[in-house]
Amino acid sequence: MKQNAAWPLVAAREIQVRLRDKNFLMSTGLTIFLLLAVLLAQSFIGGGSMSYKLGVEGAEGTAIVQQAEQSAKASDEGASLSATELGDAAAVEAAARSGEVDYGLIKTAEGWELVDEGPTNAQLSALVGDVVRTQALTANAEAAGTDVGSLMEGTALTTRDLTETEDGGNGFMAFILGMVFAALFYMSSLMFGMQIATSVVEEKQSRLVEILAAAVPIRSLLFGKVVGNTVLALGQLVLIVAAGLIGLTFTDFDIALPGLVEGIAWYIPFFVLGFLALACIWAAAGSLASRNEDLQSTTMPLTMVLVLVFVVGINLQGTWREIGSFVPVLSTILMPMRILEGKTEWWEPVVALLLVIAFCYLTIRVGARLYQRSVMHTSGTLTWRKALMAKES
Structure with a gap:
């Protein structure tokens, strides 16, 4: 099978498996239901x-x-x-x-x-x-x-x-939506990242990866897995944001909706590239383990990075916040916030996005290298250093 024809099949398989997962469907539905319930409850409470x-x-x-x-x-x-x-x-x-x-x-x-x-x-x-x-x-x-x-x-x-910025941006809604953006990126990256890592180690543990590698190039196997989960993460994000915007129309905050369009439009490419920047590393973290029990140790560095990005992203202020909005992955949270607040020049999100693209290319190269050198290793857990030094499968 040609390499350029293999990865779409792997991506489609990842999507089909996930869409048949009742836990995934129920958690997505429950999130949307709770979000709408909170917004509608606020509307009814305010309707007295x-x-x-x-x-x-x-x-x-x-x-x-x-x-x-x-x-x-x-x-x-x-x-x-x-x-x-x-x-x-x-x-x-x-x-x-x-x-x-x-x-x-x-x-x-x-x-x-x-x-x-x-x-x-x-x-x-x-x-x-x-x-x-x-x-x-x-x-x-x-x-x-x-x-x-x-x-x-x-x-x-x-x-x-009183929270409105000098240039007319809605500070209150920018803060709320910025927190929502940060939480969505954190949860999506953690949930789908762990799914990628778990999928990789389960294929190793069951020796299914050896069968797949005989029919599909390992690089295509990785690329398809990453693309499939990115599509799922983006689809879930769009559903949740759409539900939130619909719910807002029933509250007093609906007057702020027109001003949110630009921030949401910029958040989507930052979300996709930020997710991609970490997805291959998640796959590599899964390939370092030989059993599900080993995942906690191999994925711990990524989990800590996500926690750090989330905590720092919602707490940075002033000049440091402006600088952080150009740092890849951290910019996924901070740049959309600044856009919502009306505190950016037109070129700032463009430059931040280009930096994320460059970082994304780097992490994909490193993640692919780690994955190819460790995915066929089944005798114990590899360290990140040993995986980089190992021979390519």
């Missing part, structure tokens, strides 16, 4: 009577909140809006950040401003906006406003997310 505590600067803000509550009770007796006078705008913002109040209502030159950490509830914004407009029009008319412009002066109600 309105109840918010607003921080205001003084009596004028309190009066607006009281009138807004009266309007809310007209359509829902269970609605509740309360005002807490905090003295000045800085204190109101601080209270909104700390969670002491749900929202802050601040007087501005243009009118009034609702502030909070996250998307503003549309119903609350409409209620307060109506009161602000009514009060401003009344005050302007009493002051002998002579035209519509004068009557409308000061009626604007704007909203501001």
Whole structure:
């Protein structure tokens, strides 16, 4: 069989075996179900009577909140809006950040401003906006406003997310989605990586690899195994992300969806290349072992690398975070986060992706070399060093 015709058959076999695995199907389905359940539950919890505590600067803000509550009770007796006078705008913002109040209502030159950490509830914004407009029009008319412009002066109600970045990026959603991206890459790399390693050692233990090697070039066997599991990992990722985006449409965060498209679009190639960069090394780790019991020792270095990437990726800040977003594998987590936050120039993700491609080529070469030199070795566990020095199968 020609080498270029062999690897697609191996990849198809990997995919078919996995899709017939009930545990894999159930775990994927359960993940999607739990994700949708959490998002829908948030929607239902938020769908009850309105109840918010607003921080205001003084009596004028309190009066607006009281009138807004009266309007809310007209359509829902269970609605509740309360005002807490905090003295000045800085204190109101601080209270909104700390969670002491749900929202802050601040007087501005243009009118009034609702502030909070996250998307503003549309119903609350409409209620307060109506009161602000009514009060401003009344005050302007009493002051002998002579035209519509004068009557409308000061009626604007704007909203501001306190986590929003200076260039308009949604900081709250960027943080949440960035954490989700990091967790998905960590779990997918660990789960499918261990699957690759387990598959390799089981083929060695059962001597099936000797039969396969007689019909399929060893390099094609490795390539097909890696490609098949990469396709499965990407498919699972797409299903989970799609389910999450659908679930978001039922929450107050749906207004942030348009701004997430670019970050998600960049995350996919970073995910695929980051996964590929590790997949051949996972296969090599499996080939170093002769029994399933030996996998823990041969895969431990890779597991530690993934833990380090995950922990460092979600904790780096400032300049180190920018530098880390160009480091292969770590960039899979950090660069999409920075894109979501609107903190990158157009060339930065391109350069980071090129670096991942170069690193991916290197790890595939090293992984293939280790795999070819150790996959036919069945008498005990090999170390990484011995495998590199061994003769090619």
